[in-house]
Amino acid sequence: MPSKDNFEFTETELLDLEVGEVLLKALYISVDPYMRGRMSDAKSYVAPYEVGKPIIGGAVAEVVESRNEQLPKGTVVVGSLPWQQYTVHAGKGLLPVDPEVAPLSYYLGVLGMPGQTAYFGLLHIGQPKAGETVVVSGAAGAVGTVVGQIAKLKGCRVVGIAGSDDKITYLREELGFDEAINYKTTDDINSAVAQACPDGVDVYFDNVGGEISDAVLLALNKFGRIAVCGQIAFYNSTTPPTGMRIEPILLKKSALMKGFIVSDYSSEFGSAAKELATWLQEGKLQYQETIKEGFDQLPEAFLGLFTGENTGKQLVKVADREG
Ligand code: NAP
Secondary structure, three states: OOOHHHOOOOOOOOOOOOOOOEEEEEEEEEOOOHHHHHOOOOOOOOOOOOOOOOOEEEEEEEEEEEOOOOOOOOOEEEEEEEOOOEEEEOOOOOEEOOOOOOOHHHHHOOOOHHHHHHHHHHHHHHOOOOOOEEEEEOOOEHHHHHHHHHHHHOOOEEEEEEOOHHHHHHHHHHOOOOEEEEOOOOOOHHHHHHHHOOOOEEEEEEOOOHHHHHHHHHOEEEEEEEEEOOOHHHOOOOOOOOOOOOHHHHHHOOOEEEEOOHHHHHHHHHHHHHHHHHHHHOOOOOOOEEEEEOHHHHHHHHHHOOOOOOOEEEEEEOOOOOO
16 A cells, blocks of 8 residues: 655746747646556556656646647646646647536546446446346446436446445436445445345446455356456455456356456547536536545545545545636
8 A cells, every 4th residue: 555655746947938838737637546556657547657757647637828729728637647736748649629518527536547447337338228227336436426417317226335324325216227235345245246236247347346346246146247347456466366267157157258448448548438428418427526625635645545535536626717
């Protein structure tokens, strides 16, 4: 488990803008569980962070000075940016966002990477059908809340698994989940899942892995689908995870289990963003954020992901918009 001692704040001079460059002021910075993987030199799907260099991740920022005609002063963009209050940026790979469509922070959550993750993992791999039972772990987080609500829109019975009574109440009462299980207070997760899913599990959206996932797999129905999105239970492990052998279940249930990285679907991001924005505007998707205020809160906000501090998307608000 990382600690605040692993982070360091430094100040540096900003260089003058060259032609084509913009000066970005960070407004919201996203903290995400996958960043933990980049704090290790183990081979993965993205390069590790470099010790002594800023962490890079999703952020919403405002152009406050510009030498780039495509990105005039006042433009708000979303992009992969260093954890910095101000950044001199080459101007490429930034996506302008419309503050009229949704609050700016939503572009890091339901209308951004976590929303897309929920959308593609559930609809492409899970392929939920009306009347089926969908279980999602990490249910009260950025991805899980969207997964459960899309599954409800598709007419499914939805069961969420999360780590506090407040989260359970939120899932049931605010988001309309049919059942929710607090895995931290349940004595027997296997029977809790079996009870919450009397007709078995058709789709499992796995955000966490470990014993929670074993319990869901034991309740899997024939032709079940499992979208492996995250394994946060192991992100701080120093030894390879071990546990139940799942192949006999996949075999006996003719089940499909597939891992994915949201960028696998990048060619379809535009259409998914439109559909997510429509559901949001029509009031079919509820959305919650946990926002810490101040750039210096970044380490704490990040570390809180591993102790369940957040409900919905965890963000840090760095500054107000100037324009
Ligand atoms: P999140 O759910 O908003 O935040 C993390 C949550 O995980 C915490 O609030 C906590 O909630 C739960 N958690 C932490 N440690 C846990 C443990 N040991 N066992 C069970 N639950 C634990 O995060 P997110 O951004 O929506 O991401 C959810 C998962 O999806 C993560 O695993 C992430 O890596 C993955 N992800 C994958 C992709 C992809 O492309 N495949 C993209 C985005 C996210 P509780 O209070 O419920 O414990």
